[in-house]
Amino acid sequence: MKRIGIITLVDRNIGNRLQNYALQEFFKKKGFEPQTIGWRKFDRKKIVIKSILKKYYLALLKKKSYNYTWDIFDLNIDWSDVIIPYDAKEVDENVRTKFDYFVVGSDQVWNPNFYYYVPRAFLRYADDKQKIAFAASFGVSEMPADYEEEYASALGKFKCISVREDAGREIVKKLTNKDAEVLLDPTMLISVDEWKKVAKKSKYKPKDRYVVKYFLGDNSKEYDDFIKAKADELGAKIIDILHSDDTWIIGPAEFVYLYEHAEAAFVDSFHGSVFSILFNKPFLVFDRIGTSGTGNMNSRIETLLNTFGLEEHRVTDLVSANRVDMTFDNNKVQEVLFKKREEANKFVERAFGK
Secondary structure (H helix, E strand, O other): OOEEEEEOOOOOOHHHHHHHHHHHHHHHHOOOEEEEEEOOOOOHHHHHHHHHHHHHHHHHHOOOOOOOHHHHHHHHOOEEEEEOOOOOOOOOOOHHHOOOEEEEOOEOOOOHHHHHHHHHHOOOOOOHHHEEEEEEOOOOOOOOHHHHHHHHHHHOOOOEEEEOOHHHHHHHHHHHOOOOEEOOOHHHOOOHHHHHHHOOOOOOOOOOOEEEEEOOOOOOHHHHHHHHHHHHHHOOEEEEOOOOHHHOOOOHHHHHHHHHHOOOEEEOOHHHHHHHHHOOOOEEEOOOOOOOOOOOOHHHHHHHHHHOOOHHHEOOOHHHHOOOOOOOOHHHHHHHHHHHHHHHHHHHHHHHOO
């Protein structure tokens, strides 16, 4: 059984927690033994006790200062006892003997605008033959010149590289002359039924019909008015996952549950788009507002929509968006999913051996 050390982003972002879990489960189905390597120790007992106490203490005081659902979700992750900080300094030199392979991915592990995450993701503490990238993302369309030499040196030593976006493939080719394969985000490699098993009912689910709004960027009155009109057409309320005082308790498992039961979704998020597709929900994707300094985030959504032939779900202007059919042919989506999942399976065979 191959021992896999997963190196990925570990913070309070719904997408990165869900893709972490999905990659773990994907590897388990391959007969591997995956463990996620954190930047600090994960104490299961402490998390459980802390979450229970906080839940009832804050309920008694009617405070909303602590969202315990994130800690509870992370109990689904198989955490390694190995700790590698983000700067990847002072790493035990014997760490390479504890795993057969180190896998970096998915999500924006190589985004130069979030460089404090990157040293861990270069895997310099591993032997070259142990270094695998699985659907890793740069989060930008072009690598800034100041980073090219460092990235070229680090990525050139990887045994196998797969990326999540077409732009990522071009970056790898330019920097290393390697041919990187574009794979699905891990969240799309496990089935809807598997996602339903980890979903948890949110206490903020309305009794009536609702649509999901999941915007990582800033709010816009134009967007809000448009979404309100669409929700009214459906006779549905709006659950604003990130911009409402009522939804502060929603974590990754509750997010999945809300998507499962929503009438439609309005997003500016990659993973918001992913779960719209997975759960066959009518959806629209909006340009994100207020993300200057983080690079061009469009490549990952463009690759996703192009892969499934859903380009028309991208909102370029609100006038034309009114004419868009938010539904899609799920049979065609399932055909693409099957093909792309097979590509991921074949990549695993090449990277890790049968």
